[in-house]
Amino acid sequence: MKKFTGLLLILLIHSFFSHAVFAQDETTALVPLPSVDDFTRGKDGWALGLGLGIEYETAYEGSDEFGFELDPAGALQWRRGDNIFFWAGEALGWRGLRADTWLLEALVGFDEGRAESDSKKGHLDGLGDGEEGLEFVFQARRAFDADWRYWLVGRVVASENGNLGLFGVGRRFGDKLDGSGSEVNVVAVYHDSEFANKDFGINAQQAAASGLAETRMSGGIRSVGINYNYRHIINKNWQIFGEALYEHFSSDVRKSPIARSDYEAEIGIGFIYVF
Structure with missing residues (x-):
């Protein structure tokens, strides 16, 4: 009986200190948001964190076709204090925490563009492949307090094919500070005429080849949307993440023949192994 009691005491002490170590890890995320790796x-x-995700999503902007897609997940990161430099897929960037309530992020990424083959039903035939190009992204989040329960968000995307802006509000759920839990953002998205025509415009040559009406888009509101992010940290090495997005297009966008649906949506889940 004494041996059993001693073994039980050892297990309880081990469990306590294991939980204490994990609790310390819970406070170490740059910001406690599931959307920020x-x-x-x-x-x-x-x-370094590497993983894989699977998404069920619309085939292209404005599409009424859906399909599954496998995507790599994770990033290579280097941290110095409240600054993290990262390489994630086709993006190279930096994010930094300032005054506990400002999260700033800047990155350069690669936009693969739209391909005619993205529509399996042939809805893009004659439009040609969209132009590839670099895009520069700057994002700022301003929390109302240091626990990042509520915040404002703004993002600007500048590319060779036009510019886009996003503004919204966010809310975090859960009490842990390790980046696990869930969050939701409600946003409004704006684009200039060049960016709008990249996705929804049809020039004279494309109209002749596709049979669709020639369409010139103007700048303005693109959509309103909501997105949800989830992250569960299983242990020191394994994480599960999920995301859901719904974006409802403005009336101007819906007038384009390319917009065969009023909305864009996606849902995804995946895992990451942290080395």
């Missing part, structure tokens, strides 16, 4: 565990230096 932080694999550094609060330590300066290199960090």
